[in-house]
Amino acid sequence: MLTVCLRYAVDTMEAEDILQESFVKVYRNLSQFKFEGSFEGWVRRIVVNTALKHCQKKKIRFDEIKPDVTQQQGSMEPSAYTHLGENDLMRLISNLPEGYKVVFNLHVIEGYSHEEIAEMLSIKDSTSRSQLVKARRYLQNEILKLQKTVAV
Amino acid sequence: MTDKLFDEFVKSKLEQYDSGAPMHVWERMKKDKDDDPKGFFFWRNRYLLLIGALFLATGIGYLLMQRDSNNHPSAAATGAGNSNAIESQNRTQITTTTTNNSTGDKTNSAGTPASSSATDIRSESNTDTGMSANNPAVSHQQLTASAAQSVKLKNNLSGSKNDVNNTNPSGTIFKQSRNKKAVQQVKNKLAGTGNSNLISAVNGNTSVNNSSLASNQPYSISLSGFQPKPYLPPFKLGNIAMPDSKPSCPTITGPRRRDFYIEAYLSPDYNVRSLSVSNAPSGYLTERNNTEGYRTSYSAGVRAVKNIGEKTLIKAGINYSQINERLRMVTENSKQLTQIITIRTVIRSPGDTLFVRDTMYFEQTGTRYRTTYNRYRFIDLPLIFSYEFGNPDLIHFAVNAGPVFNITSFYGGEVLDTSYKPLRISTSSGTGVNNWRSNIGIGLFASVAMYKKLNDHIDLFAEPYMRYNFNPVTQSNNFIKQRYIITGMQLGIRFNLIPPGHRYR
Structure with a gap:
């Protein structure tokens, strides 16, 4: 669950705060768990929602990405991923702009649809879609840069 | 690589990624978990305490105001040099009767001439001094008795809820709530074992020995003095339903503001009085306006503020407001008749004491200035809806509006009646002009507030406001309609409890 928190938080300290708050909520509301679905899923949902609250406290903006980044179509070769470690990927995701990061995590990792994300974040579906596309491009470019650095 | 493949790649990579939480996080969780129930209970009780305090303050204020409402008009007479001098060593009873050449009313103002000093003292009597004066004012007290009832709820096995103690080897007792059906199942299972003692124990509202059930029953009911088995499976009954409520997952629409404030304020007030008469002697309204003047009024209150949205709040509390007016009358050629009763004690010999009572009257003529301070007091329950905007960290503003429910109104002082005589205000059972409301009903409150943040907990605020009362302070059958529109500037402090x-x- 700390991994989930790390994907939404700016740094480790914030992630630990989210984790702590989430688990305390789980503990307090344990009696309300209905044994419908997995317990881990229920806890994970609480963690994600708590992380979203933390993000929204900061009043995240869904910024437009810079043109030079969007126009670079990541011609990603499969070989570019071979040496990509999990820690590197986590770091790249953490470095995403807030809006991209939240939408990317919710859609790609948590599996929420754009409609659900729009409802969760009080944004439009189209905003969620565009943020995801831009986040994906941004991430692919960052991976390419990272691979070039490694190659050099 | 397509987007879908990329997403799956990222997901598969991160699904395997695991970062263990450091130890200090678990310690913080444990501390937070242990602290929270106490804190939650404390906050919940704090709200109850606040409500109780508001009611208590209302009651005390009401009693104090009741006591103050018996104020007397101050009166002064000029002319013959009045003084309340009483000669010592004489028991002198002075009764003063003031005769007004136009009204003839009686007051409690006393005038004692210097001639009282001429009272004869005939011997070395060891007398004392006392004074009694007629006082037309009648005071009354209201005694309120309250009775408390305590209700004891008794749980037994035939009731809807029972506590069944389940004891583990370490001696910890877990309490589980059981319903009536569960108890019936216990009875049925006990019946299956053929253990009549246990059945009777359940029927007789006593507990069942755990050890005697361990071989046949997957559960037990605790008894005093039993020896617990090392292991007891949890109590399982099929008809125990899970709670219907959904898991209290945090809202997905974002974090919700949950501020709770206490606001206390004082306000200098200015009141606009609207006085109209429907069937009164000509000149009465003019005389009222000439004799009555406005004095500084004020209001004070405490209110609890809870946000109901990100920028919307609801406020409720207790407000006390007082309107002060002054009635000033000048009556020329006023005659005041004073009765003086002097009682002297003469001890002629041991056991032979003589009381001598002398009665004398004197009349004064002069100009009488009569000043009465009228007070119109209101205790209200405002229910205000507020919309805030601006920067909460610096200065922010709020627009407030809502109804004000009058709890009680009470007045003190005097007004002129149709014959231009001062008449004491009474909210009890007055007639004619002296017919006042003890509750003026609903008013409308509107204000604009400015808040300045001092620190994380405290804001100062200034709130110009206006309150319009739909009803006058006079009864509907009174030919005078006396209505107030109160304006003021509430200056106060807001404390955030969260x-x-x-x-x-």
């Missing part, structure tokens, strides 16, 4: 880190949940 710690800064917990204001968004």
Whole structure:
């Protein structure tokens, strides 16, 4: 669950705060768990929602990405991923702009649809879609840069 | 690589990624978990305490105002040099009767001439001094008795709820709530064992020995003095339903503001009085306006403020407001008749004491100035809806509006009646002009507030406001309609009870 928190938080300290708050909520509301679905899923949902609250406290903006980044179509070769470690990927995701990061995590990792994300974040579906596309491009470019650095 | 493949790649990579939480996080969780129930209970009780305090303050204020409402008009007479001098060593009873050449009313003002000093003292009597004066004012007290009832709820096995103690080897007792059906199942299972003692124990509202059931029953009911088995499976009954409520997952629409404030304020007030008469002697309205003047009024209150949205709040509390007016009358050629009763004690010999009572009257003529301070008091319950905007960290503003429910109104002082005589205000059972409401009903409150943040907990605010009362302070059958529109500037302090880190949940 700390991994989930790390994907939404700016740094480790914030992630630990989210984790702590989430688990305390789980503990307090344990009696309300209905044994419908997995317990881990229920806890994970609480963690994600708590992380979203933390993000929204900061009043995240869904910024437009810079043109030079969007126009670079990541011609990603499969070989570019071979040496990509999990820690590197986590770091790249953490470095995403807030809006991209939240939408990317919710859609790609948590599996929420754009409609659900729009409802969760009080944004439009189209905003969620565009943020995801831009986040994906941004991430692919960052991976390419990272691979070039490694190659050099 | 397509987007879908990329997404799956990222997901598969991160699904395997695991970062263990450091130990200090678990310790913090444990501390937070242990602290929270106490804190939650404390906050919940604090709200109850606040409500209780508001009611208590209302009651005390009401009693104090009741006591103050018996104020007397101050009166002064000029002319013959009045003084309340009483000669010592004589028991002198002075009764003063003031005769007004136009009204003839009686007051409690006393005038004692210097001639009282001429009272004869005939011997070395060891007399004392006392004074009694007629006082037309009648005071009354209201005694309120309250009775408390305590209700004891008794749980037994035939009731709807029972506590069944389940004891583990370490001696910890877990309490589980059981319903009537569950108890019936216990009875049925006990019946299956053929253990009549146990059945009777259940029927007789006693507990069942755990050890005697361990071989046949997967559960037990605790008894005093039993020896617990090392292991007891949890109590399982099929008809125990899970709670219907959904898991209290945090809202997905974002963090919700959960501020709770206490506001206390004082306000200098200015009142606009609207006085109209429907069937009164000509000149009465003019005389009222000439004799009555406005004096500074004020209001004070405490209210609880809870946000109901990100920028919307609801406020409720207790407000006390007082309107002060002064009635000043000048009556020329006023005659005042004073009765003086002097009682002297003469001890002629041991056991032979003689009381001598002398009665004398004197009349004064002069100009009488009569000043009465009228007070119109209101205790209200405002229910205000507020919309805030601006920067909460610096200065922010709020627009407030809502109804004000009058709890009680009470007045003190005097007004002129149709014959231009001062008449004491009474809210009890007055007639004619002296017919006042003890509750003026609903008013409308509107204000604009400016808040200046001092620190994380405290804001100062200034709130110009206006309150319009739909009903006058006079009864509907009174030919005078006396209505007030109160304006003022509430100056106060707002205290946020929620710690800064917990204001968004």
